[in-house]
Amino acid sequence: DFISDNEIFCDKIADLDRRLGRIACQAFTDTNGLESMFKLIHVFGSLLERPIIHNDFKQNYNIVLEQLDKEMDDAKKIFDEQMEFQRENGSIQLNRNMPKVAGSLMWADELKQRYTLPMEQFKAIDNSINHSPDTKRVEDKYEELNELLRKFIENLYKEWADTVAEASKFNLNQHLITRNPKNKLLNLNFHPQLETVLREVRYLEIKDRKDIPKTALDIYEHNDTYLAYINNLNYTVSSYNKIRETVSEVEYPLIERQVESIDQQSHKIHRLQFHRHIQ
Structure with missing residues (x-):
């Protein structure tokens, strides 16, 4: 009859659910890290x-929550290590060739x-x-990390904006251009700080920052x-220096007048400044 058939059907469904439950638990046991855990749950x-x-x-x-708690602790440890490195070296440990502000913002x-994902x-x-309660404790760690990073970025950016x-x-x-008085070699005098500003602003614009200092934008x-x-100046300077460094004493009289002419021209360039020349 219907009742007995329904009981048989429900028993089969329950058995199927138990099998699925065992499969899900076994699959979860085989996961490696939070990402795969969440994928399995999804x-x-x-x-x-x-x-x-x-x-x-x-x-x-509960295992997921434990792993999430560990992720928060790991992130806090990374943050603390970087802050210690900054206290000792004046900057956090950055990716290669990254300027201080852009590199620090990228790291943050x-x-x-x-830890947010x-x-x-x-x-x-x-x-x-x-x-x-355990979830609340993890959420508190999450909020603490957010606040620590917010203050770090705020202080870093303010320091840069105040000095740039x-x-x-x-x-x-x-x-x-400057000249070495001893060997008369030329040197391009574009300060690395200015190159850094160009790279910082390029990154900040990509990140759509609205509070970039006007001087840096200019x-x-x-x-x-x-x-x-x-x-152009690098090419000019390197070409001139190559002549100075490679010409022999016997050859120099042959080009002495040309070198003196270049020196007269370079003396005029010495008085030029990047800011005024561009303006």
């Missing part, structure tokens, strides 16, 4: 809400993304564990001009 989706499967699988949510973004994935899980104008103005007023406005001058 794949099973609403099946994990079925009572029998949920009863078998629910203890795994990468660190925040590292799993936190958002965990919050998306509709489970009673989301309202447990004065330093840039001073360096832009230096002569285009310098970056002439970015192409500066780069063209640097390339």
Whole structure:
């Protein structure tokens, strides 16, 4: 009859749920890290809400929370190590060839993304564990990390914004080219700080920062001009220095007048400044 058939059907469904529960638990055991855990939970989706499967699988949510807690601790450890490095060296440990501000902002973004993504994935899980005291403790760690990074970025950016104008103005007023009085070799005098400003602003504009100091923006406005001058002057300086360094005493009288003519021209360039020349 219908009742007995329904009981048989329900028993088969329950048996199927138990099998699925065991499969889900075994698959979870085989996961490696939070990313694969969340992928597994996403794949099973609403099946994990079925009572029998949920009863078998629910203890795994505690493991997810433990891993998430560890992720927060690892992120805090990385932050503390970088702050210690900064106290000793004046800057955090940056990726190769990255300027201080842009490199620090990139590091902060990468660190925040590292612990934010799993936190958002965990919050998306509709489970009673989301309202447990342990979850609240992990959320507090998450908020603490956000605040630490916010203050780090704020202090870093303020320090740069407060000094970039004065330093840039001073360096832009230096002569285009300097000469070594001992060996008479020329040297391009475009200060590394100005190159750094150009790179900083390029990155900050990519990140759509709205509070870039006006001085830095003004310098970056002439970015192409500066780069063209640097390339041309570098070529000129290296060509001149090559003559000075490679010509022999016997050969020098043959080109002495030309070298003196170049020296007269370069003497005029010595008095030029990047800022005034571009203006």
